Amino acid sequence: MESESLQRELRQEILHARRRIYEVGEVTPLDSITLRDPALEIFVKREDLSPIHAYKWRGAYNRMAQLSEKELSVGVITASAGNHAQGVALAARKLGTRAIIYMPLSTPRMKQIAVRRHGGDHVEIRLHGDSYDQASAAAHDCAAEEDLCYIHAYDDLAVMAGQGTLADEIVMSGRGPFDVAYLQIGGGGMAAATATWLKVNFPGIHLVGVEGVHQASMAAAVKAGHPVSLDHVDVFCDGTAVRKVGTLTHKICADLIDEWMTVTNDEVSAAIQFLWEQLRCIPEPSGAMGVAAILKQREQLAGKRVLSILCGSNMDFEQLANIARRSAVGAARRRYLRIQIPEKAGAMYGLLETLPNSVSIMDFQYGKTDANKAGPIIGFDVSPIEFDALRDALTGGHYEYQEVSAESDVGFRLIHYDPKLMQIPTFITLEFHERPGALAEFLKAVSPHSNLCYFNYVYSGERVGRALLGFEFANHQDHDCFPQVLDSARHAYRTYEPVSESTLLRIIGI
Ligand SMILES: Cc1ncc(COP(=O)(O)O)c(C=O)c1O
Known part of the structure; x- marks a missing residue:
């Protein structure tokens, strides 16, 4: 069957579906978000509020x-x-x-x-x-x-028609017409049905098909002229991880979708954070792909009324930590730098003092690997302007640095260190107030009597920060006096605790 007759049949089926589906669910809300600079209105169909927290019912x-x-x-x-x-x-x-x-x-x-x-x-x-x-x-x-x-998940007219009822609700909300709609695609059922219904009700609408970077099976099918099987499919956005789209869905999408684009997992994570901040909802990754695409094209959407479908929120709680980390990278805020400093007492404090007050340290990865030089890796959450200020400050302080944001060892937090180089080491866990300058203050207080040889800290979103720190000492007397030094620096932290003997032995590899 050709696309036009399929669409005709689908429209008919959507009208029938209207009479059936409300036996098990209700109309979902259409929220809106107004953005300034550039001004645009984003409409969000809240399928996360349906009986199964996704539109698939x-x-x-x-x-x-x-x-x-x-x-x-x-x-x-x-x-x-x-x-x-x-x-x-x-x-x-x-x-x-x-x-x-x-x-x-x-x-x-x-x-x-x-x-x-x-x-x-x-x-x-x-x-x-x-x-x-x-x-x-x-x-x-x-x-x-x-x-x-x-019961096919997407390549079935009755299934597609059921999904199309969400578009029917959007039309019936009376809040249209919309200039652009961003439709995420797995097998293509939701996009095909929604596109069919929106195009007939809002003929001027521009439809964008959105796929994950390593999930673009519909764009591949459109290019090939028929569904093709992708070799590799990324599963971060698990709801849309489909290797090969449907025959029916391909015909309709190829005909009706005006533009194709992909979004990265980091961009999807940033969109999840955006939806949390704007609407206090947390979509699953596939559910946020439409909004990720909108944020990506934000500049060219000025003055437009833009539609997206938040199509699900079924996700394991544990995934949130990963999303929060990726989100900062996706929004191009988190930047990791490896900064060269001399390996000597007070050098780390000097570096922290050089950093502008406006930048927040989100991640700190350092281990001693050389007797003379050190290269701590610091993750900053910065806007592009703040990043420029940070670079100016480092250059002004004559620090050499490289950006390492995309490196795997940094992503996996593999902190290199050589315990043989650590002289009379002590390790403590430190709890300090999460405020600008707190770490620098602490290091200033302790650095005359010790040298920092290990530093492991990640921002957790709490009001207190927790770090694992290693110190080394010029002699046993300095080592033995360290508890008194820590006591005298009390103003700069909340609590500290030495690691246990067995932990210390594991850390230094004995
Ligand atoms: C949350 C979510 N979004 C999008 C999709 C993709 O839907 P379709 O296969 O109809 O393209 C799915 C599919 O399960 C999903 O669960």
Whole structure:
């Protein structure tokens, strides 16, 4: 079938879906964010507030509500990266059928728990393979063997039509027309249906298809003229990690999407932070891709009314730490510099004193590797203007430095040090007030009597900072007096604690 007849059928199906899907869910809100400089209004469809915290219940229920009595009595099967699985589970329970659900072994834990919560005894989860595509192949084999109805996550008109109801709600909100819509794409079901509905209701709208950098299977299909399989798919944005898009979805997207773009994982992380700050919601990575694309093209959107779909918020809590770190890099705020200083008492304090007050230190990685010179790596959160001021200050202080923001050892916080070079070392954990200048003050107080030989600190968002510090001493007398020195520097920190004997032995490798 050609794209135009597919779109006609899809529009018809969306109207039917309207009558079915509100048996299990409600209309979701359309929030807006007004930005200045450049001025633009971003509309955000809040699918995270739906029954499964993603839009996938719409398509799954619309498809399964049309199953015959016989099909329902046998049960259904599907494969999913997680959110479609929840939709199928919800529909299976509501319709009183059973569902076998294949998911990749790496499916976030919270998506597995949610499938069980929504489906109860009606679902059986089978974890299989490392990707959606491997799970899908196994599910298709099983469907053929057991003669079960396969509920496709995207390449099915009824599923697509269900997803299209979110676009119907956007139109019915009365807040259109919109100048541009950014639609994220996995297999293409949501984008195809939304594009179909938006184009017919707002004919002047410009549609942008958004994919992850190593997930751009729809752009590849459009280029090739047919769906193609990507060799490698990045899974940070797990909801959209699809190796090969659908045949139906490709036809419609190729016809209706006006522009294609990709977003990096760091840009997606920055968009999650942006949505937290603006709306106090935390989307899952795939859910924030549209907003990431908007922020990327922000300058060219001046004066426009821009639409995005926040399509899900199902994510393991543990992922937040990684997102917070990446976000600073994605927003081009976090910059890591390796700065050369002499390896001698007071040098680190001198360096900290040189830094402008406006810059915040977010990460500090240093270990002694040379008797004469040191190269601490410091991560700063800085705007481009602050970064220029930082560089001017370092140049003014005659410090040599290199930017190491993209280096793997820095990203993984691999702190090199040579314990053999550390003279009579002592290690402490230090808790200090998170305020500009606190560390410099501390180092100033202790540096006449010790030399810093190890420094490990990352900003955690708390009001207090915690660092693991190593000091070395010119002689045993200085070493033994160190507790008194620390006591005399009390004004500069909250508490400290020497590491245990066994920890010290591990650190210095004995
Ligand atoms: C949060 C989220 N966003 C986007 C998508 C991509 O949807 P589609 O496969 O319809 O393109 C998915 C798919 O599961 C998803 O879970």
